[in-house]
Amino acid sequence: MLKLLLRLIGTxxxxxxxxxLFAPDAFLASMGHSIPPADIHYPLAMLASRFLVYGAGFWLAAAAPEKNRLLIRLMGAIQLVDLxxxxxxxANGTVALGLTAFPMFNAIWIGLVTFFWPLPRQAV
Known part of the structure; x- marks a missing residue:
């Protein structure tokens, strides 16, 4: 089950x-966010690189969770910051609950899985 969840998180x-990376305006608009100014596409692309590499890392980690404990636990920390x-x-009214509810729900379940799931120990 853990390997499946890690692959889901990676996906x-x-x-x-x-x-x-490839459709930031369409993606943000589909969620109800404002379209950012063109100069914001660069930091969004930098954000995209982190999503892509972390996602690939989770696919690799799923093959041997016991060898990738730190990577998995760090995702829990990322989700805590996201939440x-x-x-x-x-709370301060910048973004409506309708826009944050689903990402915060994901932050909770992904955070719980990656931070608290009992990971197997690496054989010595």
Whole structure:
């Protein structure tokens, strides 16, 4: 089950990366966000590179979770930051709950899986 969840998380990251890299305006508009100014496409592409590499890393980690404990646990930390940002920007009214609810839900379940799932120990 863990390997399947890690591949699912990796796939989600890769899809986000592809969307932010190749169709950021369409992707953001489809979620109800404002279209960013053209100069913001560069930082979005940098964000996309991180999604893509982390997603690929999760596909590799799924093959041997016991050897990739740090990578998996760090995703839990990423999700904690994502959730905190979602709560902050929703609470101060910058972004509506309708735009943050699904990403925050994902941050919760992905964070729980990656931070608290009992990972097998690497054989010595």
């Amino acid at each position: 989600i990251q890769i899809v986000l990366g592809l969307a932010y 905190a940002a979602g709560l902050y920007f929703t």
